[in-house]
Amino acid sequence: MNTLKSKNMLQTLFEQKQKDILTIYFTAGFPKLNDTPKILNGLEAAGVDIIEIGIPYSDPLADGPVIQNSSTHALSNGMTLAKLFEQLEHVTIEAPIVLMGYLNPVLQFGITKFIERCVEVGVSGLILPDLPVEIYERDYKKQFEAANLNFIGLVTPQSSDARIAKIDRASSGFIYAVSSASTTGSHKSAVNFKDYLDKLQNLNLKNPVLTGFNIKDHNSYQNACKHCRGAIIGSAFISHLQTHGVSNGSIQNFVQKIKQSPS
Numbered sequence: 150m151n152t153l154k155s156k157n158m159l160q161t162l163f164e165q166k167q168k169d170i171l172t173i174y175f176t177a178g179f180p181k182l183n184d185t186p187k188i189l190n191g192l193e194a195a196g197v198d199i200i201e202i203g204i205p206y207s208d209p210l211a212d213g214p215v216i217q218n219s220s221t222h223a224l225s226n227g228m229t230l231a232k233l234f235e236q237l238e239h240v241t242i243e244a245p246i247v248l249m250g251y252l253n254p255v256l257q258f259g260i261t262k263f264i265e266r267c268v269e270v271g272v273s274g275l276i277l278p279d280l281p282v283e284i285y286e287r288d289y290k291k292q293f294e295a296a297n298l299n300f301i302g303l304v305t306p307q308s309s310d311a312r313i314a315k316i317d318r319a320s321s322g323f324i325y326a327v328s329s330a331s332t333t334g335s336h337k338s339a340v341n342f343k344d345y346l347d348k349l350q351n352l353n354l355k356n357p358v359l360t361g362f363n364i365k366d367h368n369s370y371q372n373a374c375k376h377c378r379g380a381i382i383g384s385a386f387i388s389h390l391q392t393h394g395v396s397n398g399s400i401q402n403f404v405q406k407i408k409q410s411p412s
Contacts, residue, residue: 157273157297158243158244158245158271158273159199159245159247159273159274159299159321159322159323160321160322162198162199162245163323163357163378166198167378168374168378168379169374169379170198170199170357170359170374170378170379170380171196171197171198171199171370171379171380171382171404171407171408172197172198172199172200172201172247172359172361172379172380172381172382173192173197173199173200173201173381173382173383173386173404174201174202174203174216174249174361174381174382174383174386174387175188175192175200175201175202175203175219175383175386175387175390176202176203176205176216176219176220176222176223176387177202177203177204177205177223177228177233177236178205178222178223178224178226178227178228178232178233179205179219179220179222179223179226179228179387179390180219180222180390180391180394180395181226181395182223182226182227182228182232183236184390184395185202185233185236185237185240186236186239186240187395187396188390188395188400189202189240189242189246190240190242190397191395191396191397191399191400191401192244192400192404193242193243193244194397194400194401195397195400195401195403195404195405196404196408197244197404198244198245198379199244199245199246199247199359199381200242200244200245200246200247201246201247201248201249201276201381201383202233202246202247202248202249203216203219203220203249203250203383204230204233204248204249204250204251204254204255205219205220205221205223205224205228206220206224206250206251206253206254207220207221207224208251213384215383215384215387215388216383216384216387219387219391230254230255230258230263231258234266234269234270237270237271237272238269238270245273245274246271246272246273247272247273247274247275247276247299247301247322248267248272248274248275248276249275249276249277249278250275250276250277251277251278251279252277252279252280255277260289260292261292264292264293264296264298265296267296267298268296268297268298272298273298273299273322274298274299274300274301274321274322274323275293275298275299275300275301276301276303276325277300278303282302282315282316282319282320285300285319286319290319299320299321299322299323300319300320300321300322301320301321301322301323301324301325302316302317302319302320302324302325303316303324303325303326303327304316304324304325304326304327304349305326305327306327306342306345310352313349313352313354314352314354317352317354317355317356318355320356321356322356323356323357323358323359323378324349324354324356324357324358324359325359325360325361325381326345326346326349326358326359326360326361326377327360327361327362342360342376343372343375343376346358346360346373346376346377347376349377350376350377357377357378358377358378359377359378359379359380359381360373360376360377360379360380360381361380361381361382361383362381362383364380364381364382364385365382365384365385366385366406366407367406367407367408367409370382370407370408382407386403389403
């Protein structure tokens with residue numbers, strides 16, 4: 150992958166597209182170990198704006214049952230960080246790639262080596278839900294910035310304005326607005342969080358805001374997009390892959406249903 154081209158892909162996307170930004174999440178190595186490149190190419194062909202790849206982990210605290218199960222399955226398939234980077238070496242897509250994972254596997258891999266590999270394969274950003282912003286700023290921010298790798302912070306409805314501002318200052322690329330304090334894939338509707346998303350917009354953050362958790366269909370996607378720059382869909386897509394497979398046609402069908410209301 151052309152690393153120079155991919156370095157600022159997130160910033161370029163947000164400059165070029167002002168609304169309805171669709172991010173799709175899937176777990177690396179699921180349903181099968183070598184499905185990752187197929188899914189990436191399928192999402193690219195379907196016109197997804199940002200692709201978020203989950204790094205499988207044995208204790209994914211922020212994830213609900215669907216993503217937890219996909220992570221367990223991927224690990225049993227033999228997926229590792231080293232394998233994921235090998236797979237990404239053979240994929241060339243235009244959409245920005247964001248990795249989402251937990252700190253322990255990254256530290257085991259080696260933070261310096263991890264950042265180097267992200268740059269080599271064209272990863273644009275990283276989401277680490279269990280990395281406090283204070284630790285990031287103290288220990289890792291200089292390395293991330295030197296590599297032009299975006300650190301994407303998470304905020305919740307329980308985050309104070311001061312906390313949100315701190316996370317926004319430390320982050321780049323975008324802010325991930327978790328729509329509730331629950332885990333991914335629960336049945337709370339994102340439309341209930343209109344006031345929360347509107348508050349984030351009114352705080353004049355330097356980063357654009359995307360919301361995720363519990364976005365699963367056209368209606369929840371559209372409702373979320375009314376109050377921020379776009380939405381992130383994970384559990385619903387994982388379930389779709391498990392049921393309908395990873396062909397381009399299967400992925401195209403899922404994305405079209407999210408973007409277009411049923412006739």
